[in-house]
Amino acid sequence: MISPSIPLRNCLGSRSCRPLALPSAVPVAARQPLRIAIIGCGTAGPAAACLLARLGHHVDIFERASPLRPVGAGLLIQPTGMHVLHRLDLLERACSLGHRINHLIGENTSGRRILDLSYTDFAPQTFGLGMHRGALFSLLLDAAQHEPLVRIHAGVDISHIHQAHTHVTLRTHANQLLGPYDLTIIADGARSHLRTQVQVNAQTTRYAYAAAWCVLPMPTHARWQSTLRQTYRDTRSMIGYLPSGKPAPDAEPTISVFWSLRADKIESLRTAGLAEFERRVIELDPHAAPLLIHLRSMDQLVFATYYDTICDRIHHHRVALLGDAAHAMSPQLGQGANLALVDALNLVDTIALHAPTTEAIPAALTRHDADRRNHVAFYTRASRWLTPWFQSDLAPLALPRDLLMHPLSRIPWIKQQMAQSLAGVKTGIFSSYRFDH
Numbered sequence: 001m002i003s004p005s006i007p008l009r010n011c012l013g014s015r016s017c018r019p020l021a022l023p024s025a026v027p028v029a030a031r032q033p034l035r036i037a038i039i040g041c042g043t044a045g046p047a048a049a050c051l052l053a054r055l056g057h058h059v060d061i062f063e064r065a066s067p068l069r070p071v072g073a074g075l076l077i078q079p080t081g082m083h084v085l086h087r088l089d090l091l092e093r094a095c096s097l098g099h100r101i102n103h104l105i106g107e108n109t110s111g112r113r114i115l116d117l118s119y120t121d122f123a124p125q126t127f128g129l130g131m132h133r134g135a136l137f138s139l140l141l142d143a144a145q146h147e148p149l150v151r152i153h154a155g156v157d158i159s160h161i162h163q164a165h166t167h168v169t170l171r172t173h174a175n176q177l178l179g180p181y182d183l184t185i186i187a188d189g190a191r192s193h194l195r196t197q198v199q200v201n202a203q204t205t206r207y208a209y210a211a212a213w214c215v216l217p218m219p220t221h222a223r224w225q226s227t228l229r230q231t232y233r234d235t236r237s238m239i240g241y242l243p244s245g246k247p248a249p250d251a252e253p254t255i256s257v258f259w260s261l262r263a264d265k266i267e268s269l270r271t272a273g274l275a276e277f278e279r280r281v282i283e284l285d286p287h288a289a290p291l292l293i294h295l296r297s298m299d300q301l302v303f304a305t306y307y308d309t310i311c312d313r314i315h316h317h318r319v320a321l322l323g324d325a326a327h328a329m330s331p332q333l334g335q336g337a338n339l340a341l342v343d344a345l346n347l348v349d350t351i352a353l354h355a356p357t358t359e360a361i362p363a364a365l366t367r368h369d370a371d372r373r374n375h376v377a378f379y380t381r382a383s384r385w386l387t388p389w390f391q392s393d394l395a396p397l398a399l400p401r402d403l404l405m406h407p408l409s410r411i412p413w414i415k416q417q418m419a420q421s422l423a424g425v426k427t428g429i430f431s432s433y434r435f436d437h
């Protein structure tokens with residue numbers, strides 16, 4: 001088991017001394033219990049629900065899926081996300097399920113090293129945690145279900161949000177009216193249509209490239225241990241391998257394999273069939289062959305498209321946007337779920353400190369928005385800038401990438417900035433959350 005003692009010890013203590021985490025005691029008696037609706041039970045939703053309920057607030061989570069289940073494969077949890085899991089008292093269980101990741105190694109098909117990053121370049125004893133999405137989801141869901149003040153309503157698809165000055169009401173697709181609520185949190189993911197109903201300007205585009213994922217048994221060979229690996233052929237072909245731990249305590253360890261492809265080629269890959277898929281994968285990276293023995297059907301592949309969303313603000317009056325609804329991005333930097341968790345923590349800490357009554361909610365959301373601005377802006381822009389170098393039709397970019405990226409990353413200052421970016425703590429080109437050793 002990985003010791004959770006903490007890669008994170010206060011790893012998010014401050015950005016230029018601005019606290020991210022709630023300084024422990026906010027007098028509970030001073031708070032008015034709020035009625036809060038959360039739309040979406042993915043990553044941000046249940047995390048926020050648990051933390052809000054622990055402050056004494058009443059939380060309804062509405063999730064359109066029924067039964068509740070995770071979608072997708074492995075996720076890399078960064079020190080930032082681990083900090084939030086620690087606040088949720090879930091880190092120890094997460095570490096017992098996840099696989100410790102120390103390195104990120106990227107090579108082209110000629111074996112030339114392009115990326116070679118280590119968490120210890122960020123700070124000693126830090127690491128990433130490769131997790132099966134089902135494991136993270138079950139931890140968060142279980143924690144929410146055990147909070148007496150949280151009610152989870154599965155199979156409820158919210159279609160409308162209506163804000164009045166003092167409250168928010170919701171309407172379902174089945175035309176049921178819900179509420180009133182003092183605060184509503186939109187955590188409905190990258191394809192959010194609810195954010196268009198609040199006064200937020202969102203620029204959203206779908207990436208031309210997508211991914212096919214599968215979860216396979218974790219190999220025992222040393223090559224795969226503790227390392228997130230990627231192999232590239234120019235910018236149009238890529239395969240990645242993330243050891244992703246156990247989906248459940250009694251399950252076998254897994255590795256998530258990720259194959260990059262154009263979104264408009266998903267159907268033709270499906271119809272080409274398993275043998276052709278395996279041929280293409282092994283042609284790109286022969287090391288994949290022993291893993292693919294366990295791939296028995298194309299039905300084991302999960303296809304995911306990505307969105308890029310930048311919002312001019314992530315709140316309006318009594319409504320806050322969390323996670324992908326506020327800032328969807330390509331998974332190239334492995335930050336989406338981590339940002340969603342930090343959003344949830346920051347929102348709850350801000351409510352605790354600045355919204356003792358329902359009247360104070362709009363001002364508290366303005367503060368939350370300001371707190372999150374730099375961190376979110378760095379990663380949305382970095383992911384927008386970086387993705388074409390790894391997943392796009394701009395094949396000529398591969399030449400400068402392959403020639404320059406690794407030599408540049410050996411310059412100590414650049415190496416440290418890249419390691420901080422990986423760890424999830426950057427808040428600007430020259431700024432980051434402080435890490436206390």
Ligand SMILES: Cc1cc2nc3c(=O)[nH]c(=O)nc-3n(C[C@H](O)[C@H](O)[C@H](O)COP(=O)(O)OP(=O)(O)OC[C@H]3O[C@@H](n4cnc5c(N)ncnc54)[C@H](O)[C@@H]3O)c2cc1C
Binds near residue numbers: 042
């Ligand atoms: C291929 C891929 C790989 C990734 N790898 C990583 C990684 O390594 N590390 C990382 O940090 N992130 C990664 N991400 C990103 C990460 O998955 C997301 O950023 C994260 O899940 C966002 O969480 P969320 O709570 O905002 O949204 P989601 O987890 O998408 O949850 C949204 C929920 O809202 C529900 N919903 C939607 N509309 C409604 C409605 N109208 N009414 C009720 N419910 C609704 C949905 O059913 C869903 O359950 C990856 C993403 C992809 C696609």
